[in-house]
Amino acid sequence: MSRFSGRLSLMMIILCTGIVSSQLRSTFTYEEKPVLEWSDFTGEIPANARHMASANTGLGYEVVNANIDNITKPEIQVNAIFYASLSWKKELPSYSEPLLQHEQLHFLITELHARKLRKAYSYYRPVKNVKQEVDYIYRKFENDRLKMQAAYDRETGHGNDKNKQRDWEIFVNSELFKL
Numbered sequence: 719m720s721r722f723s724g725r726l727s728l729m730m731i732i733l734c735t736g737i738v739s740s741q742l743r744s745t746f747t748y749e750e751k752p753v754l755e756w757s758d759f760t761g762e763i764p765a766n767a768r769h770m771a772s773a774n775t776g777l778g779y780e781v782v783n784a785n786i787d788n789i790t791k792p793e794i795q796v797n798a799i800f801y802a803s804l805s806w807k808k809e810l811p812s813y814s815e816p817l818l819q820h821e822q823l824h825f826l827i828t829e830l831h832a833r834k835l836r837k838a839y840s841y842y843r844p845v846k847n848v849k850q851e852v853d854y855i856y857r858k859f860e861n862d863r864l865k866m867q868a869a870y871d872r873e874t875g876h877g878n879d880k881n882k883q884r885d886w887e888i889f890v891n892s893e894l895f896k897l
Contacts, residue, residue: 760806820883
């Protein structure tokens with residue numbers, strides 16, 4: 719093999735690896751990719767899975783110290799995160815669009831709580847222990863998010879009750895519009 723073909727092969731491997739790794743990205747934020755596709759669901763199907771699909775989402779935050787007028791103030795960045803490698807789908811028929819919309823709303827519910835958490839942090843002023851205080855606020859919104867996710871699945875029958883599904887879509891979108 720010539721030096722040129724060896725380098726070309728190496729470049730092709732690196733290029734292909736980059737393409738594959740970007741396609742199999744394990745997480746992304748709502749800001750990066752707000753609309754889900756079935757190809758985003760890359761996780762293993764649990765052996766005891768009772769449903770056709772599951773979107774795994776969560777709230778993430780990061781505390782960054784910002785120096786404003788020579789005063790160090792915490793700046794808190796919040797994201798709604800989709801965990802592709804923990805989200806899964808069974809073999810789906812071609813008419814599975816309503817199920818994808820149901821899973822999409824799970825991501826939107828997480829984004830709704832990310833916006834609420836951002837708003838709460840915008841009013842936050844450190845008192846004593848920034849890490850504990852920020853985490854306390856986060857836990858309140860995370861618990862609210864989990865309760866809403868459970869209520870959504872319960873009330874819509876995991877998306878099977880089309881009327882309740884539509885009611886939830888209207889509710890969540892109107893709440894997002896307010897923030």
